[in-house]
Amino acid sequence: MLHVEGEVERPRHFTTQMLAGLPARWHVLEVSQLDPRRRGQAVWLAGLLDTVGVRPQANYLTLHASRDDFHASVPLEAVRERALVIFELDGQPLPPEQGGPFRFLVLDAAACKTAELDECVNVKYVDRLELSAEPGRDNRPTDDRAHAALHSQDEARES
Numbered sequence: 001m002l003h004v005e006g007e008v009e010r011p012r013h014f015t016t017q018m019l020a021g022l023p024a025r026w027h028v029l030e031v032s033q034l035d036p037r038r039r040g041q042a043v044w045l046a047g048l049l050d051t052v053g054v055r056p057q058a059n060y061l062t063l064h065a066s067r068d069d070f071h072a073s074v075p076l077e078a079v080r081e082r083a084l085v086i087f088e089l090d091g092q093p094l095p096p097e098q099g100g101p102f103r104f105l106v107l108d109a110a111a112c113k114t115a116e117l118d119e120c121v122n123v124k125y126v127d128r129l130e131l132s133a134e135p136g137r138d139n140r141p142t143d144d145r146a147h148a149a150l151h152s153q154d155e156a157r158e159s
Ligand SMILES: Nc1nc2c(c(=O)[nH]1)N[C@H]1C(S)=C(S)[C@@H](COP(=O)(O)O)O[C@H]1N2
Pocket: 065, 068, 070, 112, 119, 120, 121, 122, 123, 124, 125, 126, 150, 154
């Protein structure tokens, strides 16, 4: 389940099926056309936000993955028009090896640690999108060692 909550008019959650049922104009049928390293069907963040109604005081978007306790918080305006949630692959829910059931994706994110909006913000297993006035929880790695450790954990899990 993907929850969208915080500074929104109508907090709600989505299942894979509910995402699939959103208007076609909010869907990207094959995300590899926008980012060749990713596959699957996605919905634009802007579409999700449209369904909940963003309050004017919402300045930050925080992505929560409770599965591995990973969190990232970014300025909403920076991602509003260029982020997606990937939710389906080959007609099935996105598998966990690909970061499913829901994976956040920012197009043209910078390389890790080079900017606030880096690839580390492509949160896997995201289960909650939280809008807030102030920055939210963020435990992305801040130095090389922490970052390398996180990636080796990732590889261990994926192999
Ligand atoms: N839930 C979760 N999402 C995560 C991470 C993580 O450890 N947990 N690592 C991040 C980091 S640091 C990077 S660089 C990208 C890597 O994604 P990729 O392996 O698909 O390229 O995922 C990001 N999303």
